[in-house]
Amino acid sequence: MKKIGSLLAILLILSGCAEGDRYNFNGSGDNWDVFYTVDVTSPDSKEATGKIVYTGEEPPPDSIIYSIESTAGASSGNAMVDGGEVLVGKSTCEGCAVIQQGDELKVEIKWDGQVEEFALTNQ
Structure with a gap:
């Protein structure tokens, strides 16, 4: 009986170490597409990366100011636009609130005196 209890305890511990969830958020405005991936690595830690793609008809701007917000x-950051794209660098946090599957993220992109705002949803 003691062995079964130990085995159950080990299985419970190992199940807590299983790989977390991955959420792929995306959305589009008139001039930009945003793709944002969040890997939830534990109940209170995450890693996020993304890409912002210019889709406008004018030549792409040299730089943008962006923010991607959730609950x-x-x-956020100031970034150079390279080939019509901006890579959103990897951000990590531990001991923090994490994005949930049903969350909606708010995006704001500023460039050349223009501002575009739209939402990202999990696909």
């Missing part, structure tokens, strides 16, 4: 926090 669990925000990612």
Whole structure:
């Protein structure tokens, strides 16, 4: 009986170490598409990366100011646009609130005196 209890305890511990969830958020505005991936690595830690793609008819701007916000926090920065794209660098946090599957993220992109805002949803 003691062995069964030990085996169950080990299985419970190992199940807590299983790989977390991955959420792929995306959305589009008039001039931009945004793809944002969040890997939930534990109940209170995550890693996020993304890509912002210019889809407008004018030549792409040289740089943008962006922010991607959720109820669990925000990612923002000033970035150079290379080939019509901006890579959103990997952000990590431990001991933080994490994005949930049904969350909607708010995006704001500023460039050349223009501002575009739209939402990202999990696909």
